[in-house]
Each structure stands twice: as C-alpha cells, then as structure tokens.
Amino acid sequence: MSLLLTGRKDRPVTEDARVDDELLTIGAFAARSRLSPKALRLYDRLGLLAPAQVDEVSGYRRYRAGQVERARLVALLRRLDMPLARIAEILDAADGPDGDRAAGLLNAYWATVERRIAGQRTLTGYLRGRLSGRSHEMYENYVVETVDVPELAVLTETRHTLADELPAWIGASLTRLEAAAAECGGVAAAPFVVYHAEVSMESDGPAEACVPVADAAAARAWAAANGRSRQTTVRVEPAGRLAYTRITKAQVAHPQILAAFEAVEQWLAGQGLRQAGPCREIYFTDFAAAGPDDAVCDIAFPVE
Known part of the structure; x- marks a missing residue:
C-alpha cells in the first residue's frame, strides 16, 4: 500500500503486513528506497526516517520493508529541492488520517516555487537585455514627465528591509498610516515610499512609507500620543519638482520596476537635470483592486 500523500490506513495483519515487517540492513534498504546510506543517516538524525532497530553495541541500523514507501517519498520530495523541514x-500530514492535507501542503510549496521561477525568468530576460547592450530598448517604453508638488506634512514609518520582504511591508505600513491619517484630517495626497538607500536581496535600505495628512498639527499630536509604540513619526516633505514615469501593476514586480527607475535616471541624464533627493514610488490608486494592466504607481525622482 502506497503512502504517497494518501495517509496511512489501518489494516488487518496479512501476508503483506508480514512482508512489511521484514527487517533490512541499511545497505539493502538503501537499494530499495533509492537513498544512499549517508542520506539515511542524515534523515535519521533529523527525525525524518528513523530505523526500526539500532544495535546498541555495533550501531548497525535495520529498517522495516514497510518503510520503503516513506523513504521513496522523501527522495522524491528532495528532487523538488524541498527543504527538509517542509x-x-x-x-507528518501523510501519516495522519487526512491525506488531502499533505497534498495541499505540497501544492502550497509548489506555488511558491512557480512564483520564484516566474520572477527569475523575468529577471533573466531583463539581464539578457542589459548584457547584450539593448537595455536602451527597454527604456523607450517609458514616458518621463515632470510635475511640481507642494509641501506636505506626512506620517511615516521607516524600516530596514530586503527586497523579498518589501511588498508585504509596504502594504502593511501604508494601511496602518492611512488609518492613522483618518484621525488627522484624512489623507491629503497619494501615499508614497521613499528609498533612502538601495533595497535588494543584499541591501536593506532603509525604506520610508509616507502618507500625507490634511492636518499637520493633529498629526503631530497623534504621533506624540501613539507614534512610539507604532514607530510612527511626522515630518515635512518639501515642495519641489519630480521627474516621473507611470507604470502598471504588472510592472511594479521585480525586476520590471528596475527598468522604470533606470528609465527615469537615463532621462535625467539626457536632460542635464540633477537628482535632488531619494527616489520614490507614489501609489495613487487602490493597488489591491487594480488589474495587471492598470496604472497604479509613479516612479519618481526629485530634481533641480
């Protein structure tokens, strides 16, 4: 009876059950399970696949034949590059009464793998363009404009974060800040995220989430009363001019968004303009409700 993601079922003692109780040396078990003795020792130490018997004097391990299916399952899951903890x-789920739960855990793991592969595939295309000297072709798809913006009082949260943690933090922090802004006269302009240093898989920023508020005095009072526990502060964002390009929700994903930042930088160089502050992402619509092709964000640089 296979255990492959179906769960273990109680069964009467039969000839098959007696065969399952047959004891095998580690070499014989390794041959049947398609795992090396070295791997079997590792999985024993990790509690994944303990031998049925261990000789106290010699240390020789013996496995039941009925453990072969479990061992083969471990080998197959490892071929998916699945972490041992997963x-x-x-x-554990396969050993329980609900085999569907084990299959569900496998599905959830594979969904994360497919998302990672999709991101790596996109990154490969991006890098191929750069390495082949055709990166300028990517920038031609972005229209860069300038806009003058007024002075704003903003509620902010700042965090050191790596690129893989950034999207979740942006969503959570802007949600918190917008809720606080409702007590300070409301949100006065589009929320934005300022990058005071590079955020990547190696560099952790920091990044600063900002929500403009209508009542600066109320915001300062709110921050004085609540800001310490929520790591929220109030500051003034100065008036100035921004050079920006507008991107869709699909383009916000990494690495497409890198091309947008670089397109603005290329445009600035071509116009002879100088960057006057840290770059930012300005979210002017409901990101969660937007479709992949909907414009959601401006990639902007203060200029002078």
Whole structure:
C-alpha cells in the first residue's frame, strides 16, 4: 500500500503486513528506497526516517520493508529541492488520517516555487537585455514627465528591509498610516515610499512609507500620543519638482520596476537635470483592486 500523500490506513495483519515487517540492513534498504546510506543517516538524525532497530553495541541500523514507501517519498520530495523541514511537515500530514492535507501542503510549496521561477525568468530576460547592450530598448517604453508638488506634512514609518520582504511591508505600513491619517484630517495626497538607500536581496535600505495628512498639527499630536509604540513619526516633505514615469501593476514586480527607475535616471541624464533627493514610488490608486494592466504607481525622482 502506497503512502504517497494518501495517509496511512489501518489494516488487518496479512501476508503483506508480514512482508512489511521484514527487517533490512541499511545497505539493502538503501537499494530499495533509492537513498544512499549517508542520506539515511542524515534523515535519521533529523527525525525524518528513523530505523526500526539500532544495535546498541555495533550501531548497525535495520529498517522495516514497510518503510520503503516513506523513504521513496522523501527522495522524491528532495528532487523538488524541498527543504527538509517542509518534508517533515508533509510526512507528518501523510501519516495522519487526512491525506488531502499533505497534498495541499505540497501544492502550497509548489506555488511558491512557480512564483520564484516566474520572477527569475523575468529577471533573466531583463539581464539578457542589459548584457547584450539593448537595455536602451527597454527604456523607450517609458514616458518621463515632470510635475511640481507642494509641501506636505506626512506620517511615516521607516524600516530596514530586503527586497523579498518589501511588498508585504509596504502594504502593511501604508494601511496602518492611512488609518492613522483618518484621525488627522484624512489623507491629503497619494501615499508614497521613499528609498533612502538601495533595497535588494543584499541591501536593506532603509525604506520610508509616507502618507500625507490634511492636518499637520493633529498629526503631530497623534504621533506624540501613539507614534512610539507604532514607530510612527511626522515630518515635512518639501515642495519641489519630480521627474516621473507611470507604470502598471504588472510592472511594479521585480525586476520590471528596475527598468522604470533606470528609465527615469537615463532621462535625467539626457536632460542635464540633477537628482535632488531619494527616489520614490507614489501609489495613487487602490493597488489591491487594480488589474495587471492598470496604472497604479509613479516612479519618481526629485530634481533641480
């Protein structure tokens, strides 16, 4: 009876059950399970696949033949580059009465793999363009304009974060700040995120989430009363001019968004303009409700 993501079922003692209880040396078990003795020792130490018997004197391990299916399941899951901790979780679920839960855990893991592969595929295309000297072709798809913006009082949260944690933090922090802004006269302009240093898989910023508020005095009072526990502060964003390009929700994903930042930088160089402050993302619509092709964000640089 296979255990492959179906769960273990109680069954009467039969000839098959007696065969399952047959003890095998680690070499014989390794041959049947398609795992090396070295791997079997590792999985024993990690609690994934303990031998049925261990000789106290010699240390020789013996496995039951009925453990072969579990061992093969471990081998197959490892071929998916699945972390051992996740394999243990799936094995525990497969041993229980609900095999669908084990299959669900596998599905959830594979969904994350596919998202990662999709991102890597896009990154590969981006890098191919750069390495082949055709990066300028990517920038031609972006229209860069300038706009004058007024002085704004903003509620802010600042955090050191790596690129993989950034999207979740942006959503959560802007949600918190917009709720606070409702107590300070409301949101006065589009929320934005300022990058005071590079955010990547190696560099952690910091990034600053900002929500403009209508009542600066109320915001300062609110921050004085609540800001310490929520790490929220109030500051003034000065008036100035921004050079920006507008992108869709699909283009916000990494690495497409890198091309947008670089397109603005290229435009600034061509116009002889100088960057006057840190770059930013300005979210002028409901990001969650937008479709992939809907414009949601301006990639902007203060200029002088």
